Amino acid sequence: MKRFIAALLGCVILASLWNPAVAQASQPDRPYTYDEENQAVPSVNAYQVKEIVDVTSLGGVGFTSAQDLFVDAQDQVYVLDSGKGRVIWLDENFDLVKIIDTFTWNGEALTLAAGAKGIFYQEATGRLYIADTNNDRIVICDRDGAVLQVFGKPESALLEEGVDYKPTKIIVNNLGTMYILSQNVNTGALRIDKDNNFTGFYGINAIKETWEVKMEFMWRQFLTDEQNRQSEYSFQPTALNNLYWSDDRFIYAVSPTNDTVETPVVKLNAVGDNVLEADEVFFGDLAANEVGNSETEVVPVFSDITADQEGVFTVLDSASGKLYQYDDSCNLLAVFGGLGTQRGLFDLPVAIENNSRNEILVLDSKKNTITVMEQTYYGQMIREAIFLHNDGRxxxxxxxxxxxxxxxxxxxxxxxxxxxxxxxxxxxxxxxxxxxxxxxxxxxxxxxxxxxxxxxxxNFAAVAAVVVLVMIFIMGYDGIKKYAVLAVGALKKRRKGEKV
Amino acid sequence: MKRSGFQTMSPYVYPFYTMLHPKDGFQEMKMNHKDSVPVTILLVAAYIVVDILYRIFVDFDLNGYNAEKVSAPRVAVTLVAVFFIVTAANWCFCTLLDGKGKFREICYVAACAILPMILMNLIVIILSRFLTIDESVIITYPAIVVKCWSLLLFAVGLSEIHDYSGKKTVFSLILTVVGIVAILFLGMITVMLFRQLYYFIVSVIFEIKYS
Structure with a gap:
């Protein structure tokens, strides 16, 4: 008997070690998504490679470390070939239209310094804006290479003397106001009007309100102004990495993920407020949860963002080489890409854009190619469903x-x-x-x-009956009878009173 | 002495009386040795069953996905372990502090103290089927009250069986918590030790096998 009990006890203890919620292991580079409890689960590919545009094959004009690309409403592509200081213009089928490599300004030749980082094309005015990073200037030209304007560092008391002006990314709104990101500026984008007057900073990256930040803020209430000026804040906002001007006139901005960033992906309205409902939402990968890759810690560094008319936006995490697509309620639609040498993986992805066919163009600075990703049937279905759903249909x-x-x-x-x-x-x-x-x-x-x-x-009758029965059970039959008699008596008295 | 009323109650109904009259109930239990091992086991078993039912049958909106993750043997082993760690810790310290309670009396008191929680969990299981998230305060606040009630029962019971004053009871309860921590710590060290031994043996076997 004792042995039997011991065996039983042993069985129970062994059984208690069995946990039904076992994480499933699977192979790397398999599509996945996150479930409602933020666990990575296998999924289906929402995007696949349509073609890889290798510009070397287009008449021998390969890029050398291309840094940025831009797609206009006609789906024409402008690639900033930074290594050679030129712009390559492709049509909607990714065939070469023109190489803009000679720039003339007031009859003189103008060259872009190697390492230019940003390009923007404004269709209404036909102006091409190039952030000529290492020459500290913005070059505005047309598509023939005729330079219209060159803007250096704007004059303003707010832009400190010692700080270099190194424009990296540029977007331009319909009024010609430029939003420029500059290296080493962590106070948001510089908003510069069309005559190169600085009008203020835009979209400063909010600092996450941790208790340490609150403590420092509280502590500073007790310091004098002089002391406050002398000691640096230990929490500085993180510099933005990239901007995107969307067709619905919002500006998307991305920054690296770290401890002080409130949210690394924001959609800003005209006054610079974030309109994404991003509480309880995370962007990129949850470090320990990625399927098949649970050991490595991944901290997303978002380097580019693109969005379409429906508010679906895609962010590029250059640390993992992955692209994450979200709808405007920040629901994860798709994860694709990654680092590697296969088709559909990237070596050094630097910029992404989408076009009107819902294709995503990924510029790879090391492979010197543009990978065109198109939606699969699954991706289309998700997109359609989300669109109807967010519309309330x-x-x-x-x-x-x-x-x-x-x-x-x-x-x-x-x-x-x-x-x-x-x-x-x-x-x-x-x-x-x-x-x-x-x-x-x-x-x-x-x-x-x-x-x-x-x-x-x-079932109102049944419910009422149950209530009455419960009342009888609690008060007893006699109790009910007493009240009933009292009530009937009162009623009779009143009737008599009325007759008399 | 004439015995009447609750003093002649069946031992299986007695915990219900104790639940409402802890002072009288536990005094009588101590004096006339009414603590019964079957009742203790029954109460703990009932709590285990109700706890498993609670995890499974409380409706999804108040429970999340717990229903699909519940492992009955694991719950049972955990609860029994917690029960014995608490009672053992209390026994260890109270024997040192001139407590007059025996181990089976401590177990009986602990089991009786669980009874309100058993009843409350049953009520919660039924009500959760009808209540929404907004109305869930109807069950969450009483649940807190019931937990306090259970703690109070445990404290009163201990003071009766150990013949302690109020101050000393509180002191012994604090020491019990310390004891629980110590037991857990020692347990953890033992587990780690055996795990290292296990890995050592496994690696030795591998060395012999593949070299």
């Missing part, structure tokens, strides 16, 4: 959501979308089922409340 989104789930049952946003559709249709039980699968406690609760109200309405 839940029922219409039902079909693409089921199509998404047919291909990838791990995509939790699809379950929530289906749940919302059923909720709109009044099928609360189905809605509850799908909200549970999608891990959406709040909507589940809402569906439960609606179902409860409905049941209560339908």
């Amino acid at each position: 839940y029922e219409e989104a039902l079909e693409p959501w089921f199509e998404v789930l047919r291909m990838n049952a791990n995509y939790y946003i699809a379950y929530i979308g289906i749940g919302k559709a059923y909720m709109n249709m009044g099928d609360y039980e189905q809605a509850q089922y799908y909200f549970k699968l999608g891990g959406d406690e709040e909507n589940y609760s809402e569906a439960k409340a609606k179902l409860r109200a409905e049941n209560l309405k339908e």
Whole structure:
């Protein structure tokens, strides 16, 4: 008997070591997404390589360390070939249109210094803006290479004398106001009007309010102004890495991820406020969760961002070489790319752009190629469903959501979308089922409340009967009778009173 | 002495009386040796069962995905371990502090103190099926009150069986917490030691096998 008990106890202890939630291991470079509990789960490829534009093959004009590219509304591509100080202009089929390599200004030749970092093309005016980083200037020319204007460092008391002006990235709004990122400037983008007057900083990177920051702020309340000026703040804002001017007139900005950055990806409105709802959202990879790569710590360094008319934006993490695509509620749509030598992986991705066909162009500075990624059927379905969903057309989104789930049952946003559709249709039980699968406690609760109200309405008689029975059980039959007699007596008295 | 009322109660109903009248209940238990091992085991087993049910059947919006992760043997072993660590720690210190309680009495008191939590968990399981997140305070606040009640029962019970004053009871409870920490620490060291031994043996086997 004792032995039997010992064996039983041993079995129980062994069984207690078994944990049903075992993390699954899988191969690297497999598509994945994050589930509702931020665990990486296998997924389906949302993007695939359409073609790799190797400009060397286009009449022998290879890039040397190209740094930036720009795609205009006609899908024409402008590549800033920094090593040779020229701009390569491709048409929408990625065929060579022109190489802009001679720049003339007032009849004299002007050369771009090697290492220019930013390019922007404004279609309305036909102006090409080039951030000529190492010459400390912005060069504005047309597509024939005729230079229209050259802007050096603007005069302003706010721009300190000692600080170099090294413009790296530039975007221009419809009024010709330039937003310029400069090296070693961590106070946001320089906003410079079309006559090169500095009008202020824009989109300064918010510092995360950790308790250390709050402590320092509190401590400084007790210091005198003199002391405050002399001691440097230990928490400095992080410099932005890149800007993107979107068609809906918002400016997207990205920065590296670190301890002081509030959120590394922001969508700024005209006054520089972030309009993305990014609480409880993370961008890039969660270090320990990546499928098949759970040991290495990945801290995303976002170096470029691009967005389309629907507010879907894609960020490039140059540390992992991966691209992450989000909708405007910051739901993860796709993760693709990575570092490597295969097709679809990158050596040193420096810039991304998207075009009107929803293709993503990735400029690789080491391979000197542009990789064109196109949406797969799965990617298209997700895009369509998300678009309808964010538009509030839940029922219409039902079909693409089921199509998404047919291909990838791990995509939790699809379950929530289906749940919302059923909720709109009044099928609360189905809605509850799908909200549970999608891990959406709040909507589940809402569906439960609606179902409860409905049941209560339908079965009112039964519920009332149960309440009465419970009252009898608590107060006893005699207690009820007493109240009933009293009530009837009072009623009779009143009637008599009225008759008299 | 004439025995009546709660004094003649069946031992299986007695914890319910103790739950509402801890002072009288535990005094009577101590005097007339009413602590019973079957009742203790039954109460702990009931708590384990109710806890597993709680993890499984509390509705999704108040529970998350716990229902799918619950492992019944693991819950059972953990709870039994916690029960014995707490009672053992208390016994260790109270024997040193002139406590008159025996180990089985301490276990009985601890088991009786669990009873309100068992009942509350049952109520929560049923109510969670009807309540939404916004209304969940209806069960979360009473749950806190019930936990305090359980702690109070434990304290009163201990003061009765050890024949302690209020101050000394509080002091012994603090020492019990210290004891729990010490036991956990020693346990952890033992586990680590055996793990190292295990890896040592495994590596020796590998050396012999592949060299």
